[in-house]
Amino acid sequence: MELFGELWASSGMYQMTWGQLAMIGVCLLLLYLAIVRRFEPLLLVTIGFGGILSNIPGVEIATGNGLLHLAYVVGIESGAFPLIIFMGVGALTDFGPLLANPKTLFLGAAAQFGIFATLLGALGLSALGVFDFSVREAAAIGIIGGADGPTAIYVAGKLAPDLLGAIAVAAYSYMALVPLIQPPIMRLLTTAEERAIEMRQLRVVSRTERVLFPLLLLLLVALMLPSAAPLLGMFCFGNLMRECGVVDRLSETTQTSLINIVTIFLGLAVGSKLAAGQFLVPSTLGILLLGMVAFAIGTASGVLMGRLMNLLTREPINPLIGAAGVSAVPMASRVANRVGLEANPHNYLLMHAMGPNVAGVIGSAVAAGVMILFAGP
Amino acid sequence: MELFGELWASSGMYQMTWGQLAMIGVCLLLLYLAIVRRFEPLLLVTIGFGGILSNIPGVEIATGNGLLHLAYVVGIESGAFPLIIFMGVGALTDFGPLLANPKTLFLGAAAQFGIFATLLGALGLSALGVFDFSVREAAAIGIIGGADGPTAIYVAGKLAPDLLGAIAVAAYSYMALVPLIQPPIMRLLTTAEERAIEMRQLRVVSRTERVLFPLLLLLLVALMLPSAAPLLGMFCFGNLMRECGVVDRLSETTQTSLINIVTIFLGLAVGSKLAAGQFLVPSTLGILLLGMVAFAIGTASGVLMGRLMNLLTREPINPLIGAAGVSAVPMASRVANRVGLEANPHNYLLMHAMGPNVAGVIGSAVAAGVMILFAGP
Amino acid sequence: MELFGELWASSGMYQMTWGQLAMIGVCLLLLYLAIVRRFEPLLLVTIGFGGILSNIPGVEIATGNGLLHLAYVVGIESGAFPLIIFMGVGALTDFGPLLANPKTLFLGAAAQFGIFATLLGALGLSALGVFDFSVREAAAIGIIGGADGPTAIYVAGKLAPDLLGAIAVAAYSYMALVPLIQPPIMRLLTTAEERAIEMRQLRVVSRTERVLFPLLLLLLVALMLPSAAPLLGMFCFGNLMRECGVVDRLSETTQTSLINIVTIFLGLAVGSKLAAGQFLVPSTLGILLLGMVAFAIGTASGVLMGRLMNLLTREPINPLIGAAGVSAVPMASRVANRVGLEANPHNYLLMHAMGPNVAGVIGSAVAAGVMILFAGP
Amino acid sequence: MTSDLLTQGLELMVVGMGTVFAFLTLLVFATATMSRLIQRWQGADDDMPAPGADRAAEVAAIAAAIALHRRRR
Amino acid sequence: MTSDLLTQGLELMVVGMGTVFAFLTLLVFATATMSRLIQRWQGADDDMPAPGADRAAEVAAIAAAIALHRRRR
C-alpha cells in the first residue's frame, strides 16, 4: 500500500531540515533558561514553545492559516498586542518613586544612549560591509537597548518585521540576563564610596499626583512627540485606570486576564518568527551582538549620569540606580539594590531605583517615537 | 540639521488644530466627571481617554491601522461589542423583581415614549430646517432616550455611524446625570401622597421561573420582532447562563473578565469617534439637546404611567418607580428610592423599582428593533 | 397604515418555517438535557442557545454580519477556537496516572478503532447508496468516535464544514450519554471476575517527568506525524504551562477566563450550524447513527484490549478501564469506576482509568492527524 | 418633503409605541401565566398567594386603559 | 466507484490504526525510558520500584500481541 509511503514522506524525520532541527534545539534552550533558570519565563516559555511549533515541517502553523501566523498578523503586524501589553504594564506600574523624586527621569534619559549608540554601530558595520542593515533595521535593532520587550516588538513590527524574531529574542534574553550583564559594568564605573551612598527616604506621594501624572505625560506627548503617542498613550491609559480609583474592575482585569491572554498569543506569535528560514541568517548574529552592546552602553551611560547628578546635586544620589534607567522593570532595580547592599549592608536602593527604572520605560518609548518618526514609513 | 525642523513640523504644538485642542478639553471634562464626580466611570473614563488619543494630530490612532480604529471596525461596525456587553448585562441582571410583579413591564413600555417623541422632534427640527437629520439619524438619536448605552451604540452603529460619538457621549452622560435630571420631573408630576405610597413586599420567585423567563422572552422576540433578536437574544443568553446554575464558570467569566475587556475596547473605540473633525459639528449640539429632551419625556411618561396604574389597580403602586422605566440600571432605581424616602422615611422602593428598571432595558431593545426594522438598511 | 403590514410581514410568526420551528424544539431539548439532566452543560447550553438564535427568521445572526456567523468565521473556519480549547484542556490535564503506568496508552490506541470502523461503515453505506458521504465526510464523521469535542470540531471544520453542526451535536451528545451507552457494552464484554480485578496503586510521579512529558510528546509528533501537530502542539503547550511552575499566572488564566470565553463563542458558533436549512438533511440522521456506532465500537475495542493486556501482563489490569480509552474526560473514568464498584465494593478504578482516558485524547488527536493527512485538502 | 418627514415620524411613533406596548403586554400575560403554572405544579415557594385570575383581570384593565390613554394623545 | 470507496476506507483503516498504534507504542517506550532515566538520576520519589528491563519486555510482548490481534481482524 502506497499510503505508508505517503505517511513516511509526510513525516518529520523525512522532511525536517538541519536548520529546523537546530532551531528546535535553540528553542529547547530558551525553555531551559525559562523553566530551570527562571529567566523571563512568561515570554521565554511562550516564545520558545511557539518556536518549536514553527519548526515542525510540512504543517501550517507559523504560515498560511496556521494559528501562530494568524496571531502574528492580527496582533503584531497591527501593533495591537504590544500596545495592549503596554496598557497592562501601565496598570501594573507605580509612579510613586518617580513622583517623589522626578530628577531620576534624567537617569532614564541617559540610559537610552545605548539605543542610539547601537543604531550608529549597526550602520557603521553596514558601512564596513560586515552586515547590511538599512537605517530602519538599525533603528529597530537599537531599540533592544531600551530593555523593554513590548517597545522593541512594536518598533520591529513597524520598521523591520523580518528581524522581529531575532530582536524579540535578543530583547527578552538580555532582559533576562540583566543580573549577569549589569553588575560588572556598574562596579567598573563607580567607586566603592559611591556605591555605598545611602539616599534620603522618599516622600509620600498624594493620590492626586498619581492621578494627574499619566494625564500630564499624555499631554506632553501629544504636544511634543505624537509619534510616541500610541505606546505612551496606552501606557498612560493603563496607569490612569490603576490610579483613578473608579474603574478598579477594569484595572484588575487589565492586570490579570487581559495581559495574560495577550502575553500567551504575543509569545506564540513572536515564536512564529523563529522558523529556521527566517531566523538562521547572518543578521541574527549581528542583532544578538549589537543588542548586547546596546545593553552594556545603556547601563554604562545610566551609571555615569548617576555620578554626574550626584556631583551636581546637594542631595546624595547613588549612581547605581542609574543602571536601572534601561528599564527591564523590576529586575534592574533589584540588581541595583543587590550591588548596593554589597557595598553597604544598610543601603536599600530598591525604591530609589524604581524611579529611574520606570523612567527608562518612558525614555525608550520616547526613543521609539523618534525612530518611528525619522526612520519610519 | 533639518531633522530638528522635521521634528518641530511633526510636533503637536505645530500641527494641533483649535478643534482638537477643544476636544481634548471636552475629554478632560469627561474624565473629571468620571473620576471626581464618579459619573458612569467605566465608560466615561475609557471614552474620555480614547477621545484624547483621537485628537492627537499626525499619528494613526483613531484612523487607518491605529488601535482605536481597529477596535471600532472589529467591535462596533460589526456590532459585536455592544452585543457582548448586552450578554454581560444579562448575566448581571436579576429578573426576580420583574417576575414577582410583571405588571411593572408596562412602566418600562411607557418610558420608551421619550424615544419616539424625540424621533418626532428631530424630524420636526429638520422639517423646520434647524438641523438636517435623516429618518435614520433621527431614529438613532431617539434611542438616547432609552437610557441604555449598548443599545444606543448598537443602533447608532447600524443607522447613523457618523453620529455614533455624539450619541454615545450623550447616552452615557445623561445616564450619569440621572440623579440630577429625574428628581425635579418626578416631583413635578406626582403628589406628596403618591410619593409616600408604600408597596407590598415582593413574593419570592422560584428558580424555575428565573430559568424559563429568558427563554420565554427569547421565543416572544423570535415570534413577534426578529429585528430585536440580536440584542435581546444575547441579553437572554447571558441571563440564562446566570440562572440555569449548570454553567456558573461561564457566567462568572462573562460577568467579570469578558465584560471588562470588552468595556475597555468599546470605550476606546467610541472615543475614536470624538475626533474634532467628526464631533465638532452643529448636529452634535442638536443630539445633546434632543437626548436631554428624550430623557425628560421618558421619565415623565414613566411616572404618568405609574400614576395611571396606581389608579387602575387595587394593589398600591408608587408612581416614582415609573421613572425607573427608562433603564439606566441601577441608578434610576436608586433615584426612585431616594425620592421616595424624602416623602416617607419608611418607604423603600429600591426593589420595586428594579422591575420597571430592567423592563426599561427590554423596552428600549424592543424600540431599537422597531427602529432597525423600519428605518434600517 | 401599511407599516403594520410590514411589521406583520417581518414577524417570526409570518416568516418562520416548520423546519425552523422544529430546530427550535430540538435546541430546547438540548437545553433541557444540559440544564435539567446536566449533560455536558458547558457546550450544550451554548450550542443549544446558539441554535435557537440561528433559527429566528429574517434577521442576520447566523449569517452575513451576524455575531454568530462572525464567530464561526473567525474562530472555527480558522481552526482557532478548537485549538485554544485544546490548549486549555492541556492546562487542565494531569498526566500523572498515564506517566505512572504508560502501558495504558495501548488502551487509548485500541479505543480509536471505533473511529476507523465508522469511517469504513460510512463509506459502506455510501457504496450501498444509503447515504452519499465522500471520503472526507466519512473521516470527519468517524472522529465522533474519538469522543473528543474540540478534535471533532477541528477536523469537521477542515474536512466537512457542512456537516459540522451535526458532528458537533453528535459528539457532545454522545459524550453526555457516556454513562448510558458504555456500561451495557462493558458488562457484555467482561466477566464478573475481570470487573472485580483490583489494580496496584500508582507510583508517585516526579515533577521532572511531568515537565518533560509534554515536550517528549511534542517531539514525537514533530518527527512522526506533523499533521497532528496543531492539535497536540497546543495541547502540550497548555500542559507545559501547567506543569513547568514558572508561568502559573498564564496557566491559571488559560484554565479559567480564556477557556471560558472561547467556550462561549465556540458554542454559539457551532449553534450557527444548527440552522434548519443545514441541519435538517438526511445526512444528519446518518451522522447521529454512525456516531453512536463509533462510540460503541470504540468502547468495545477499548475493553477487549483491556482483557488482552490483562492476559499478557503479570500486573493485574481491570479491562473496564479500557472503556475510558475513548476520551470523554473525565466522564468515562467515572463510569469505569462505577461499574468497577458494582462488581467489587473495594475496587476504586478512577485514577487507573484516568491514564487510558487522557491517552484517548492523544489517540484521537493522532487519528485526526491521519485523517487530515490522507483525506485532507 | 417637510410634511413627508413629519408624517414618517408620526407613523414611526404610533407603530413604534404600538409595538412596544403590544410586545410588553404579551410578555406580561405570558410571564403571569408561566408563573401561575409553575406555582401550581411546584406550589408554594412564595409569600403571597398569586390568584392568577384576578391578576389577569387587572392586566386586562390596564391594557385597555393604555389603549384609551394612547388614543387620547 | 463503489468498491473504490470501500478500498479507500479499508486502506485508511489499516494505515490509520497502524499509525495510531505505532505512534502510541513509540510513546510508551519513550515515556518508560524517560521515567527510568529520571528516576535513576534523581532516584527514589516513587513507591513501587520500576525495573525498566522487564517492563520494556512486557511492552514488547503487548506490541507483538497487538500486531497479531490486528492481523486476525
Add this chain to the structure above:
Amino acid sequence: MTSDLLTQGLELMVVGMGTVFAFLTLLVFATATMSRLIQRWQGADDDMPAPGADRAAEVAAIAAAIALHRRRR
C-alpha cells in the same frame, strides 16, 4: 553611500538623544511644578518639605550640565 549611512546615523543619534533629554527635562519641570502646586493646595501629605524653588534650581543646574556633557561628546 557608506559615509551617507554614518551621517544619517549620527544625525539620528544627536536628534534622538536631544529629543529624549528635551522631553524628559520638560517632564521633570512639569512634574515638579504639578507636585508643588498640588502640595500647596492640599498641603501636607508628605514627609519631607519640598521647597520647590531650590529643587527647580537643582533641575536647571542638571539640565545645563547635561547640555554641556552632550556637547563634549
